[in-house]
């Protein structure tokens with residue numbers, strides 16, 4: 054039973070003046086007047102769970118209590134915990150911010166449990182505690198992500214002006230303002246673009262070979278791919294540099310492709326695994342040769358998933374620094390030709406500028422970092438959006 | 451199947467595809483005059499190509515064919531699941547395969563259009579002849595066999611990445627067959643599958659937007675679009691409600707004039723309603739392969755079977 058079911062049931066009840074469907078007539082709902090019941094519409098799934106439980110629970114959890122009492126409990130627990138922590142700190146003069154937070158959370162959860170336990174069953178108290186814990190952990194993860202983003206944004210926004218996006222570093226120096234990151238963006242796009250143009254088709258074909266054809270070499274290839282997935286990125290850079298000891302964007306692309314292929318291949322294989330075998334059988338039974346089964350049924354069905362896999366591969370490649378530094382090095386000038394001469398990219402730009410003593414240079418590094426973060430954010434959002442659309446399209450399958 | 455195998459297939463496929471393509475398109479002269487009940491008859495009247503009676507080259511579509519299985523045995527790995535099954539599935543007849551679960555009905559059915567070998571460890575012995583041509587022989591490639599002997603599965607499986615219309619035409623695309631009038635083909639196949647009136651205004655919606663019963667009828671339409679001479683159906687109604695089941699059964703009866711039908715069913719009433727012939731499969735004791743205990747006219751099998759186990763099964767006393 055979902056919350057939608059319940060609320061629609063309730064709406065009916067209100068209109069039909071009290072003809073409560075038996076299914077819903079738990080002790081909690083049945084005993085309440087219409088005014089109270091009306092409240093059920095607007096409350097969250099937690100309360101809906103309460104109603105469900107109360108169907109077979111002897112000591113009903115009062116629905117009406119939810120809003121006020123729960124708020125009171127949370128406030129009381131918070132206040133007590135804050136008091137305790139502040140008192141401890143004043144008395145003992147001990148600990149930093151982190152221990153303050155941890156102590157606060159632990160004491161909050163304990164006080165809250167005790168408070169809820171006073172008025173309700175053990176189960177409800179444990180339930181509330183678990184809910185609180187999950188919220189806290191989720192909030193911590195989100196907070197640390199927000200902190201990283203906020204930190205980079207704060208530091209990067211100083212230099213991230215429109216002009217920064219359309220100039221290179223030809224005229225600007227460590228102490229002369231102006232200058233920009235255009236040459237690095239061009240470099241990054243060229244390097245990652247070339248790498249993706251090569252790595253994505255290769256990866257998808259490999260995944261098709263591994264999962265659809267299950268060729269004779271499949272085991273060996275899967276082993277190699279899995280081994281490559283653990284390859285430290287610096288090794289990829291060293292490898293390419295030892296083969297072509299000249300700096301050029303194309304060599305960075307080669308190193309990035311080596312890093313992208315295993316990730317994209319493995320993800321793509323997982324995606325192909327989600328295409329039901331019944332579709333392959335249906336296609337074969339219509340008289341399709343296997344390559345048409347792959348091109349007309351499997352790949353179109355997995356399209357959005359494969360696109361997501363590719364985008365995630367690109368997002369991984371765009372932030373790589375070490376292999377790019379070894380193969381394309383860095384440059385102050387615009388170099389649109391990926392085939393020769395050093396070429397800058399966003400990560401190497403950030404690296405080169407953060408290593409100096411100049412405040413201005415450091416700000417530029419942070420601006421490049423922020424830009425990089427924004428690109429990755431956009432890529433991930435795209436991946437999520439495309440993935441969600443694909444899932445919707447697959448529908449009930 | 452590996453890619454080199456498949457390449458060989460493409461090489462052998464072309465000449466015969468030529469004569470497959472050379473057939474007159476099966477389209478009635480005046481589409482306006484169609485009414486749903488008449489269409490099956492219209493199709494039956496389409497002229498059969500003159501090359502038809504030559505054995506070995508009669509690979510085209512157009513008329514129902516007799517399917518004859520002789521001494522078919524099957525294995526999964528080293529486990530034998532079917533033992534020397536022989537059955538003639540006559541043209542213009544509906545043959546029902548019945549029997550308790552796990553006795554090898556699906557396996558037998560999949561052997562009839564070479565879907566059995568899709569499973570890696572599966573092996574098969576014996577022969578299956580389509581109008582006298584061995585489907586496991588050199589005259590026909592795997593893909594040609596499957597085009598001529600279509601299959602509808604237990605669970606509806608429309609292609610989710612395709613619209614309703616594309617689903618119907620999928621067989622043509624997938625087998626590389628050209629067709630002259632796609633719209634007419636879509637309408638004809640959907641009508642024969644009893645789905646046209648329900649979907650004619652939403653042909654470009656996704657195949658998954660239909661209900662389960664509609665999806666199954668879409669799958670039947672999809673199978674019909676490649677003009678098979680035999681249609682194998684593995685419990686096609688087991689996921690459907692009684693009304694959808696009735697529609698599918700009516701469809702079966704309508705197309706039986708043009709297409710030989712073999713249907714697996716657990717529903718004894720359904721077997722009696724739709725089939726002319728019946729074969730009863732049984733695993734006689736634990737661990738031995740399944741075999742055909744009795745086969746013959748449906749009336750005979752249900753009313754005075756020669757084997758007492760058949761009687762016990764059809765009257766619901768075991769299985």
Ligand SMILES: Nc1ncnc2c1ncn2[C@@H]1O[C@H](COP(=O)(O)OP(=O)(O)OP(=O)(O)O)[C@@H](O)[C@H]1O
Nearest residue numbers: 526531549550551552553554555556557558569716
């Ligand atoms: N893919 C497979 N691999 C191994 N054994 C299989 C496979 N498919 C089926 N079998 C075995 O082959 C035997 C026959 O199975 P089959 O699916 O043909 O039975 P069935 O008569 O269709 O049963 P049901 O009525 O339940 O569909 C069973 O014992 C089953 O365990």
Ligand SMILES: [Mg+2]
Nearest residue numbers: 555556557684
């Ligand atoms: Mg079966």
